[in-house]
Amino acid sequence: MDNSMDNAPQPKKIPEPSLRRLPLYVSLLRELRGQGLASVSCTLMGERLNQDPTQIRKDLAATGVAGKPRVGFDTAELLAGLTEFLGWNNTSDAFLVGAGSLGTALLGHQGFRDNGLNIVAAFDINAAKAGATIHGRPVFHLDKLANLARRMGIRIGVVTTPAAAAQEVADLLVASGIRGIWNFAPVRLQVPDGVVCENAALSTSLGVLVNRLAWELRQELQDQPPPP
Amino acid sequence: MDNSMDNAPQPKKIPEPSLRRLPLYVSLLRELRGQGLASVSCTLMGERLNQDPTQIRKDLAATGVAGKPRVGFDTAELLAGLTEFLGWNNTSDAFLVGAGSLGTALLGHQGFRDNGLNIVAAFDINAAKAGATIHGRPVFHLDKLANLARRMGIRIGVVTTPAAAAQEVADLLVASGIRGIWNFAPVRLQVPDGVVCENAALSTSLGVLVNRLAWELRQELQDQPPPP
DNA sequence: TAGATTGTTAATCGATTAACAATC
DNA sequence: TAGATTGTTAATCGATTAACAATC
Numbered sequence: 001m002d003n004s005m006d007n008a009p010q011p012k013k014i015p016e017p018s019l020r021r022l023p024l025y026v027s028l029l030r031e032l033r034g035q036g037l038a039s040v041s042c043t044l045m046g047e048r049l050n051q052d053p054t055q056i057r058k059d060l061a062a063t064g065v066a067g068k069p070r071v072g073f074d075t076a077e078l079l080a081g082l083t084e085f086l087g088w089n090n091t092s093d094a095f096l097v098g099a100g101s102l103g104t105a106l107l108g109h110q111g112f113r114d115n116g117l118n119i120v121a122a123f124d125i126n127a128a129k130a131g132a133t134i135h136g137r138p139v140f141h142l143d144k145l146a147n148l149a150r151r152m153g154i155r156i157g158v159v160t161t162p163a164a165a166a167q168e169v170a171d172l173l174v175a176s177g178i179r180g181i182w183n184f185a186p187v188r189l190q191v192p193d194g195v196v197c198e199n200a201a202l203s204t205s206l207g208v209l210v211n212r213l214a215w216e217l218r219q220e221l222q223d224q225p226p227p228p
Numbered sequence: 229m230d231n232s233m234d235n236a237p238q239p240k241k242i243p244e245p246s247l248r249r250l251p252l253y254v255s256l257l258r259e260l261r262g263q264g265l266a267s268v269s270c271t272l273m274g275e276r277l278n279q280d281p282t283q284i285r286k287d288l289a290a291t292g293v294a295g296k297p298r299v300g301f302d303t304a305e306l307l308a309g310l311t312e313f314l315g316w317n318n319t320s321d322a323f324l325v326g327a328g329s330l331g332t333a334l335l336g337h338q339g340f341r342d343n344g345l346n347i348v349a350a351f352d353i354n355a356a357k358a359g360a361t362i363h364g365r366p367v368f369h370l371d372k373l374a375n376l377a378r379r380m381g382i383r384i385g386v387v388t389t390p391a392a393a394a395q396e397v398a399d400l401l402v403a404s405g406i407r408g409i410w411n412f413a414p415v416r417l418q419v420p421d422g423v424v425c426e427n428a429a430l431s432t433s434l435g436v437l438v439n440r441l442a443w444e445l446r447q448e449l450q451d452q453p454p455p456p
Numbered sequence: 457t458a459g460a461t462t463g464t465t466a467a468t469c470g471a472t473t474a475a476c477a478a479t480c
Numbered sequence: 481t482a483g484a485t486t487g488t489t490a491a492t493c494g495a496t497t498a499a500c501a502a503t504c
Contacts, residue, residue: 013443014439015494015495016436017494017495017496018495019435019436019439019440020432020435020436022435023414023429023431023432023434023435024414024415024416024429024432026414027391027414027415027431028415031391031392041460041461041462042461042462043460043461049416050416050418051416052496052497053461054496054497054498055495055496055497057461057462057463058463058464058495058496061462061463061464066462066463067461067462067463068461068462068503068504069460069461069462069463069502069503069504070459070460070461070462070503070504071460071461071462071504072460072461072462073462085439086435086438086439087435087438087439087441087442088435088438092438092441101333101336101337101338101339102333102337102339104333104336105329105330105332105333105334105336105337106333108329108332108333109329109330109333110329111329111330111431112430112431112434114431115430115431115434115435115438116434116438117434117438155441155445156437156441163255163258163259164259179441179444179445180437180438180440180441180444181437182433182434182437186251186252186254186255187252187255187256188252188277188278188279190278194444194448195444196437196440196441196444198433198434198436198437198440199433200430200433200434201251201252202340202343202428203251203255203339203340203342203343204248204251204252205410205426205427205428206251206340206343206344206345206410206426206428207247207248207250207251207314207315207316207343208244208247208248208426209384209408209409209410209424209426210314210315210316210320210343210344210345210408211242211247211313211314211315212247212408212424212426213315213320213383213384213407213408213424214315215241216407216408216422216423216424217383217407220422243470243471245470245471245472246471269484269485269486270485270486271484271485280472280473281485282472282473282474283471283472283473285485285486285487286471286472286487286488289486289487289488294486294487295485295486295487296479296480296485296486297478297479297480297484297485297486297487298479298480298483298484298485298486299480299484299485299486300484300485300486301486459504460503460504461502461503461504462501462502462503462504463500463501463502463503464499464500464501464502465498465499465500465501466497466498466499466500467496467497467498467499468495468496468497468498469494469495469496469497470493470494470495470496471492471493471494471495472491472492472493472494473490473491473492473493474489474490474491474492475488475489475490475491476487476488476489476490477486477487477488477489478485478486478487478488479484479485479486479487480483480484480485480486
């Protein structure tokens with residue numbers, strides 16, 4: 001029953017904190033390669049990122065890329081290995097649901113193609129939006145999604161609807177054969193096993209920032225007036 | 229020297245994982261309040277969010293809001309407490325740097341005002357963009373930032389520049405009196421003590437999704453052909 | 457060789473989860 | 481009262497950090 005020890009050299013499942021740090025390394029490596037560095041050490045990367053080199057070493061180990069003692073990693077090889085590991089080599093076509101302000105914004109951002117994602121069409125429940133084109137991509141009514149997704153073999157869906165609609169949309173996406181959901185709504189979507197859901201809710205990030213900032217400012221006010 | 233034990237009832241610094249879950253609770257509570265629920269228990273919230281109730285209880289405890297045994301939390305009170313804790317009650321004016329596709333996108337998104345953020349102007353190094361208006365907000369040349377930020381008492385900066393420019397922009401923001409940076413560039417910004425930096429790099433989130441999805445699909449392929 | 461760096465194993469730290477007493 | 485729920489203390493789990501052996 002348990003075939004986790006099967007013959008195939010399946011890369012082990014990387015811890016999520018490590019996975020989240022990889023894109024940062026990719027960004028740095030691109031810069032270093034641009035500067036002509038043939039090889040990089042974790043020590044160097046750690047200095048540049050202000051981060052413990054040991055942690056970087058462990059993160060890289062989890063991707064299966066090997067380095068050379070005393071030398072470090074071949075820059076190009078490491079960069080290729082990481083982008084490969086992240087799945088950024090070949091882009092997947094994706095559908096976006098919710099052609100509001102955020103959805104429009106994401107449609108207009110080209111950069112995702114460098115990260116393996118190509119949004120090819122948008123969908124909305126509002127019939128008035130159907131037929132339009134946003135940043136060169138067609139907008140359809142939500143009704144068309146299931147059919148088109150199946151025909152085109154779409155496997156990734158981007159959810160930029162209001163929170164209240166997100167779960168319903170997620171259910172539709174799953175029923176349409178989508179296997180990965182990039183969710184921008186501030187809710188935790190319920191998805192079946194085998195479907196991946198990554199939350200990118202900006203309000204979460206913003207909450208952290210605003211709270212931490214308020215904390216800093218409060219701290220400062222308290223330190224300011226020295227005891228008499 | 230150490231005045232961390234001072235008299236003021238300073239809320240303790242909440243663990244980051246807890247802080248990151250709070251916006252989710254806010255979202256759920258808004259929905260439940262809309263349904264007319266006067267009080268909510270962690271049990272109920274846990275069911276709705278598919279999450280351990282104990283964890284929710286601990287997260288809420290960190291915010292200082294108190295519940296009633298056997299009853300739960302007063303919905304309105306809890307919601308108010310969380311939004312207060314997150315700093316979402318009064319919005320702060322903010323500057324955005326980097327009027328590219330993502331920056332334009334963020335300028336067009338109204339929703340941030342509900343999360344305590346109001347972007348009032350954009351800045352760009354490209355002189356050709358200065359003078360324009362994006363979604364009703366003026367665009368200035370980067371040169372004007374320091375002066376305007378000081379005059380207006382701006383404390384939050386949003387960085388949507390390319391990775392290569394982000395650190396330089398961050399330095400400028402800090403020098404201009406900004407105390408909180410919301411960074412969308414895939415780099416780790418160096419900021420002095422007392423300045424808060426929250427990374428919202430979408431490529432990170434996208435990397436996680438694409439990698440996990442690839443992993444699922446690979447898993448599936450392996451399980452598919454049963455051994456002969 | 458000497459020494460920097462990789463890769464791995466052990467120790468520490470913090471968050472999550474479980475257990476349980478307190479409360480209305 | 482009985483029982484559901486809060487709030488807290490203890491146990492578990494996993495990630496980070498430190499230590500160290502292996503390598504070119």
